[in-house]
Amino acid sequence: MPTPRTRLSDRRIATLALAALAWLTACERPVGCTGDYCGTLVIATAGEPDILLPVVSEFSVTRDVADRLFLKLADVGPSGNTSGDEDFQPQLAERWEWDAPTTLVFHLDPRARWQDGQPVTSADVAFTYDAYTDTLVNSPFRPSLRQIAAVTTRDSLTVVFRFRQRYPEMFYDAVYHLRILPAHLLRELPRTQWHSAPFGRAPVGDGPYRFVAWKAGESIEIAADSTFFRGRPHIRRVIWRFTPDQTVAVTQLIAGDADAVEVLVSPDNVQRACAEPQLACYPYKGAAYGYVAFNLAAQGDTSKPHPLFGDRDLRRALVMATDRERLLHNVFGDLAKVPPGPMPQLWWIWDPEIRGLPDDSGQAARLLTRSGWIDSDGDGIRDKDGHPLSFRLLVPTTSAVRRTYARLLQEQFRTAGVDVQIDEVDFSVFTERARTGRFDALIAVWNSDPTPSSGFTQTWTRGGFGRSNYGRYDNPDVDRLVDQAVVSAGSRDQARRAWRAAIETLNRDAPGIMLFATSNVAAFHKRFADVTIRPDSWLAQLATWRVPADRLTDRDRVEH
Amino acid sequence: MATWLVRRLAASIAIVFAVVTITFFVIHAAPGSPFLPAESQHLTPETLRRLSTEFGLDRSLPEQYLLFLRNVVRGNLGQSFALRRPVADALADAIPNTFTLALAALIIDFALGLALGIYQAVRAGRVGDVVSGNGALLVNSMPVFWLGLVLLLVFGQWLRWAPVGGLSNPVLCPRLDSPACGLDFLWHLTLPALTLGLVGAASTARYQRAAMLEVIRQDFVRTARAKGLRERRVLLVHALRNALLPVITLFGLAFPFLFTGAVLVETVFAWPGMGRLAVNAIFQRDYPVVTGAALLTSAMVVLGNLIADVLYAVADPRIRVRSETA
Numbered sequence: 001m002p003t004p005r006t007r008l009s010d011r012r013i014a015t016l017a018l019a020a021l022a023w024l025t026a027c028e029r030p031v032g033c034t035g036d037y038c039g040t041l042v043i044a045t046a047g048e049p050d051i052l053l054p055v056v057s058e059f060s061v062t063r064d065v066a067d068r069l070f071l072k073l074a075d076v077g078p079s080g081n082t083s084g085d086e087d088f089q090p091q092l093a094e095r096w097e098w099d100a101p102t103t104l105v106f107h108l109d110p111r112a113r114w115q116d117g118q119p120v121t122s123a124d125v126a127f128t129y130d131a132y133t134d135t136l137v138n139s140p141f142r143p144s145l146r147q148i149a150a151v152t153t154r155d156s157l158t159v160v161f162r163f164r165q166r167y168p169e170m171f172y173d174a175v176y177h178l179r180i181l182p183a184h185l186l187r188e189l190p191r192t193q194w195h196s197a198p199f200g201r202a203p204v205g206d207g208p209y210r211f212v213a214w215k216a217g218e219s220i221e222i223a224a225d226s227t228f229f230r231g232r233p234h235i236r237r238v239i240w241r242f243t244p245d246q247t248v249a250v251t252q253l254i255a256g257d258a259d260a261v262e263v264l265v266s267p268d269n270v271q272r273a274c275a276e277p278q279l280a281c282y283p284y285k286g287a288a289y290g291y292v293a294f295n296l297a298a299q300g301d302t303s304k305p306h307p308l309f310g311d312r313d314l315r316r317a318l319v320m321a322t323d324r325e326r327l328l329h330n331v332f333g334d335l336a337k338v339p340p341g342p343m344p345q346l347w348w349i350w351d352p353e354i355r356g357l358p359d360d361s362g363q364a365a366r367l368l369t370r371s372g373w374i375d376s377d378g379d380g381i382r383d384k385d386g387h388p389l390s391f392r393l394l395v396p397t398t399s400a401v402r403r404t405y406a407r408l409l410q411e412q413f414r415t416a417g418v419d420v421q422i423d424e425v426d427f428s429v430f431t432e433r434a435r436t437g438r439f440d441a442l443i444a445v446w447n448s449d450p451t452p453s454s455g456f457t458q459t460w461t462r463g464g465f466g467r468s469n470y471g472r473y474d475n476p477d478v479d480r481l482v483d484q485a486v487v488s489a490g491s492r493d494q495a496r497r498a499w500r501a502a503i504e505t506l507n508r509d510a511p512g513i514m515l516f517a518t519s520n521v522a523a524f525h526k527r528f529a530d531v532t533i534r535p536d537s538w539l540a541q542l543a544t545w546r547v548p549a550d551r552l553t554d555r556d557r558v559e560h
Numbered sequence: 561m562a563t564w565l566v567r568r569l570a571a572s573i574a575i576v577f578a579v580v581t582i583t584f585f586v587i588h589a590a591p592g593s594p595f596l597p598a599e600s601q602h603l604t605p606e607t608l609r610r611l612s613t614e615f616g617l618d619r620s621l622p623e624q625y626l627l628f629l630r631n632v633v634r635g636n637l638g639q640s641f642a643l644r645r646p647v648a649d650a651l652a653d654a655i656p657n658t659f660t661l662a663l664a665a666l667i668i669d670f671a672l673g674l675a676l677g678i679y680q681a682v683r684a685g686r687v688g689d690v691v692s693g694n695g696a697l698l699v700n701s702m703p704v705f706w707l708g709l710v711l712l713l714v715f716g717q718w719l720r721w722a723p724v725g726g727l728s729n730p731v732l733c734p735r736l737d738s739p740a741c742g743l744d745f746l747w748h749l750t751l752p753a754l755t756l757g758l759v760g761a762a763s764t765a766r767y768q769r770a771a772m773l774e775v776i777r778q779d780f781v782r783t784a785r786a787k788g789l790r791e792r793r794v795l796l797v798h799a800l801r802n803a804l805l806p807v808i809t810l811f812g813l814a815f816p817f818l819f820t821g822a823v824l825v826e827t828v829f830a831w832p833g834m835g836r837l838a839v840n841a842i843f844q845r846d847y848p849v850v851t852g853a854a855l856l857t858s859a860m861v862v863l864g865n866l867i868a869d870v871l872y873a874v875a876d877p878r879i880r881v882r883s884e885t886a
Contacts, residue, residue, distance in 0.1 A: 040731050051644045138610070192614070196644040212734075216643075216653040217832025219730040239730045244827045244836060248725060252830070255717050255724040398843070428592030428845045555731045 037224070038556045039235040039547035041528070044249035044258035048217065048242040051200035054179040055131050058140040060447070064262075064539050065240065068222055069205030070179035073106050073125070076172070078534060078541070080348065082451040083492045085171035091230075092120060092180055092206070102163040104174055110157055111229035114182050115210045122153035127183035136191035141177035144454055148174065167487045168495055169453055176449070180206065208233045208543055218242060234546030236556075250523075253279065259525040259555075262538050266400075267333035273523040280526045285345040285535040286336070286518030290402065290445040292393070292409070293471040293512045294318075299438055302472060308391055308440065309471075313371045315510040319357045321364035321416040322513050327408050331401055332516060339517040341503035342460055346535050347452050349499040356507040356514070364416060375417055382417035390419035394442035396430040402443040405515060434470040443515070444470065450536035452499060453486045460506060473511035478502050527551035568869060572862040576855065583854035584628060587847055588621055594641040594845040615641065628851065637855070638848035642841065647852040650837060655856065657727060658833030661756065661825070662818040664749050668757025669764055669814060674807065676761065677768020678795060684773055693769070700762035704821045708755040708828040715751060722751045725830030752829040756821050760814055767810055771803040778802075804875055812868025815861045 049062035054070055057063075071092040074085075081087040085096070093106040112120035129151035132139045147170065150162045161174045185204055189197055203211050208230065209222040220240045224233040241258055243249040250269045252258040254276055264270045264281075274281040294309035309315055324338045337345060340354035368374075373382040373389050382389040393409065395402040403424060410420040425433070433439050446468070448455040458464040461479045465472060485498035522538060524531055527547050534540040547556050595611050612618045616627060631638060637647035676692060683689045699707070716724035723729070728748055733741035775781065776799050784794045823835030834853055841849035 042731060050642060196639060196646075200644065215727075215730075215734075215832075216650065217657075217836060218727055219734075221730065221734060237731070241726055241730060241830070242832070243725060243830045248828070248830050251712065251717055251724050252726075255720060257723055257725065257729075426592065426843060428594075428843065432591065432593050558732055 032559050033236065033557045034552070035549055036546060037226075037232060037234055037236060038549075038552050039528075039545075040237040040239065040555050040558070041235050041260060041542075041545070042239045042241060042258045042555070043260045043262070044241050044243055044252040045262065046243050046246045046249050049220065051195070051197070052203045052211070052214070052220075053181075053194060053197055053200035055128070055137060055139045055141070055181065056195050056200070061240065063537070065220055065222065066179060066203075066205075067207070067537065068209040068238065068539065068542065069203055069207045069211055070181065071112070071120075071205075071207050072175050072179055073108075074171075074175045075540065076176065076450060076534070076536065078532070080346070080450055080534065080536065081492075082172040082176070082348070082453075083168040083495065088171060088175065092125075099160070101166045102170075104161040104163070104171065105154070106159050106161070108157040108159065109229060112206055113227075113229065114184075114206050115204050115225060116182075116185075118182070118184055119156075120180065120182075120206050121156045122159040123156070124180050124183045125159040125178075126151050126153050127187065128178055128181045131181060131186070131191070131194070132178060134191050137194050143458075144173055144177050165487065168489055168492065169451060169486070172451060182206070209238065212237075231543070233543045235542060238542070253523060259528065261523050263520045264523055267335055270333075270335065270521050274521070278526055279523050280528075280531075282522045282524065282531060282533055284520050284522065284533045284538070286520045287344050287346045287450070287536060288445055288447045289339050289342065289344045289517040290405070290443060290515045291342060291512045292441055292515065293444050294441050294510075295437060295439055295471050296474070296511060297437060297472040299440075302437060306440070307387075308389070311371070312509060313367055314373070314389075316357060316508075317364045317367040317371070317373075318413070318416075318418065319364075319510045319513050320360045320367070321418070322409065322412060323359050323361070324513070324515060325359065327405060327412070328516050330408055331404050332518070334519070335521065336516040336518045339514045341507055342446075342456065342512070342514055343452060343503070343517065344446070344448050345517045345519060346448065346450055348450075349452055349496060349503075350517075351496075351500065354500055354507070355504050357510060361416060368417070373417070380414070380417065381419045388419055389417065390421070391440035392421045392423050394423045394425065394430060394433060394439040396427040397424045398427045399443075399445070402445070405443055435466075437470070437472065439470075442470065444468075456502075457482060457486070460511070471511055473506070473509070475505060475509055478505050478509075481505065527553065527556075565870075568866055572866055575862050576858045579858035580632075580851060580855045581625075584625055584847075584851050585621070587842070587845070587850045588624070590845065592845045594847060615639070632855070637852040640841075640846055640849045642844040642846045643849065647848045650849060651834070651852055651856055654832060654834045654837045657831060658819070658822050658826070658835060659860075660749065661752055661822055661831060661833060662815075664753035665756035665760060665818055665821075666811075666814060668753055669760030670807070670811070672757065672761035673764025674768050674800075676765035677807075678772055678800065680765065680769040681772030681776060682795065684769075689769075692765075696762040696765045698762075699758050700766070702759065703824075704755060704759055705824040705828055707759060708752070708825050711751050711755055712828060723748050724751075727832065752825045752831050755825050755828070756818060759821070760817065764807060764810055764814075767806050768803065771806045772799060775799045775803040801875065805872065808868055808871045808875055811871065812865040815864030819857050819861060 045061050047059065047061045049059055049065055050057050052062065052066055052069065054062065054066040073091060073093040074088040074096070075091050076082060077087040077089045079087045092108055092112055094109040096104060096106045099105050106125070108120060108122060114120060129148070131137050133142055133145055147164050147167065148161055149164050152160050154160055163170050182204055186199060189199070201214055205211065208225060208228045210225045212221040212223050214220045219242065222238050224236045226232045241252065243252060246265050246269065249258070249261050250264060250273055253261050253273060261273070264273055270281070273279055294315055295306050296309050298304040298306050328336055328338055340352055340356055343350055368382060372384045375382050377383065393406050395406045397403070406422045410422060413420045434442055434444065446455060446459055458468045460469060460473055461482055462474050481498050481502035485495045485502065489495035489498055522533060529546055529548050531545050532541050595608055616624055637651070640647050640650055643650050676696065680689045680692055712724055715722045726748060728736065728741060728745050733744045736742060736745055776795070781794060781799050784798045822833055823839055825831065826833045826835040827839065834857060838850065838853040841853065
């Protein structure tokens with residue numbers, strides 16, 4: 001029989017439980033949004049923005065968020081064409097015209113407003129250009145604006161861009177990287193402090209979404225601006241959830257904690273996500289390619305050739321000794337293609353007909369033998385003048401893809417009589433050694449803009465020395481052809497021919513082994529309709545995505 | 561007691577100072593640069609030099625160290641290179657999350673560990689003892705991250721009983737401003753805390769079983785039973801207090817385990833705490849965050865041990881007497 005004290009405890013517990021229940025029920029969030037403008041998109045992503053000030057950050061997730069908050073003057077259209085201005089779509093500028101071959105005039109939309117109510121003016125555009133080109137701000141996009149001589153205002157809604165010369169992608173250069181910033185909020189901030197400006201953690205923009213909250217290490221939330229002058233977006237809230245890696249992001253998607261993942265990356269993840277009945281997969285062209293870069297210069301003295309890779313025939317033999325299709329199939333399955341040169345699938349110059357060296361181990365062996373590399377001591381490794389054909393391959397520990405490729409390459413080269421030692425180092429060390437030329441060969445991955453004009457120049461021409469041309473590949477013919485394609489080509493066809501000639505010349509020189517060009521697959525919850533993806537910026541057409549009224553879930557309806 | 565406490569505090573400060581000093585020099589000696597985090601960065605050598613000057617990395621290491629110490633004394637932990645915000649702000653965001661996780665894990669660890677240890681001691685040699693003992697050994701043998709992955713897969717992805725990561729549901733509970741969101745937070749805390757707590761509990765139970773077995777065979781327990789006290793009171797009041805001493809030692813030792821374990825658990829469950837912050841900072845060579853995290857973590861571990869020592873003295877009057885007469 002219970003004692004009075006026990007009965008009292010029971011009563012107390014029951015009262016507390018009832019009170020707690022009443023408290024919880026009373027504090028439930030109201031669930032009420034109906035119609036075509038509800039919808040909440042939760043994106044799981046590996047990585048977090050460093051700062052939401054687009055002028056100082058080039059992280060892809062920063063761009064994803066910032067491009068919803070800040071408008072460009074115009075943006076690349078669905079075709080992805082970056083030449084001329086025909087395929088571009090207005091954003092902040094309602095129209096534009098060419099006053100002269102090198103003078104471009106934008107007319108801003110008078111309806112545009114900053115989210116604090118101030119109008120967006122031409123002064124904001126001029127201020128933005130000044131900030132992007134200021135060495136104190138040190139914007140990563142500054143080199144892309146070098147052909148723009150000046151940006152001036154004509155009146156409060158008219159802004160004039162003057163270029164140094166005429167070239168096919170001058171419009172692209174004027175609009176693609178510049179996210180217009182609010183001069184009235186940033187003018188007083190010393191430029192040296194922009195990299196850590198408080199504005200970058202609570203930005204005020206002029207785009208279709210306004211900033212709501214940033215919980216460090218956890219999430220960022222933005223909400224549709226119902227007064228946006230180009231029309232209210234259908235998806236009302238967008239939330240990025242930060243995860244430590246892509247596998248956790250995919251797990252959150254499958255478990256229903258997230259609605260979308262930008263890239264599933266591995267065949268395993270694609271299989272896991274696309275097999276889920278509630279998810280839909282969207283393949284699109286990738287912006288990345290991976291390659292082995294040979295160091296053509298001696299370590300420690302870049303004026304001298306590398307003892308192995310200074311020899312063009314040896315490089316050509318190694319390229320031909322690589323069965324790239326087999327490697328690719330082992331690592332990516334169907335999620336990548338062997339590139340016809342140093343290019344991602346995204347680039348408009350992608351053409352499988354571009355000539356390269358064949359994957360031909362027989363021809364490779366003959367070339368090595370003809371060059372004097374033979375296995376004189378029967379140890380399975382070719383040698384010449386007493387030196388074994390051996391080199392070290394540098395890869396970052398953070399990349400499972402590159403580590404796998406390194407092992408597979410090691411095995412393929414071993415059968416060709418070439419000894420490869422793998423150096424796995426953490427990413428910071430990898431980058432430092434790459435930049436300072438302290439490697440024989442490395443596996444690099446290049447994530448690119450939608451055009452080859454900047455990426456190719458930085459990676460494979462003399463202009464990339466000290467930047468991303470890690471192997472110091474230098475062929476004046478390639479530089480000249482690239483210059484022709486970027487600057488002096490009169491039409492897209494002429495540019496395409498120049499690019500093709502440059503790449504075929506590079507392929508003959510074999511400064512590296514072009515291993516893979518990725519194909520991306522995004523995954524979404526099936527309640528999202530009208531999803532279209534522009535490969536260079538997967539959320540570019542977010543404003544047209546929606547959740548039909550009959551597919552709304554509590555997640556979409558909840559009010560705050 | 562006061563003298564002892566002052567001595568222990570001084571030793572604690574010396575330990576923290578040593579940890580921070582070692583961390584400072586080791587992270588600066590590690591190869592790699594804080595300003596080269598991405599392959600496609602458009603940084604020129606001139607820009608790199610300017611950034612080095614701006615953050616004082618062009619000075620000699622001893623100079624940087626003295627500057628660091630001066631700033632720490634003034635309460636300034638510096639500016640994160642990668643996060644682009646003050647280190648103190650980044651740590652202030654992360655510490656409560658790690659602390660909550662560690663506290664929840666500690667509660668699971670000791671509540672479950674003590675209960676299981678007592679149960680095993682009372683049932684020593686019987687089926688319940690053998691089965692639970694081997695079960696505890698199995699859990700204790702598992703790497704923390706692996707147990708986390710298993711729990712995540714089973715309860716998160718397959719059964720969907722618990723969320724697979726994060727602090728809260730960002731849609732329904734963007735802020736902890738309602739009881740429902742409080743419960744949502746606890747729900748998110750369940751799997752990470754269980755992961756850390758279960759491994760600790762398995763270890764605690766083994767210690768508690770051994771201690772309890774030793775105590776319940778002693779005369780004073782037999783006397784208590786002979787006086788007619790109920791078995792529950794004999795065990796939980798008379799025996800347990802005497803069997804707690806080894807477990808209090810374990811309490812002190814649990815702190816380093818909880819903080820190192822949190823690094824892995826926070827990664828598996830996307831829990832935005834100190835562990836994830838420190839690991840990312842190490843990979844990015846974000847020196848100020850690494851040293852700041854080392855400072856705080858070592859301070860918390862030392863503090864945990866200090867608390868354990870005080871508890872030890874409270875639980876065992878003989879220790880108090882010895883320290884007072886010393």
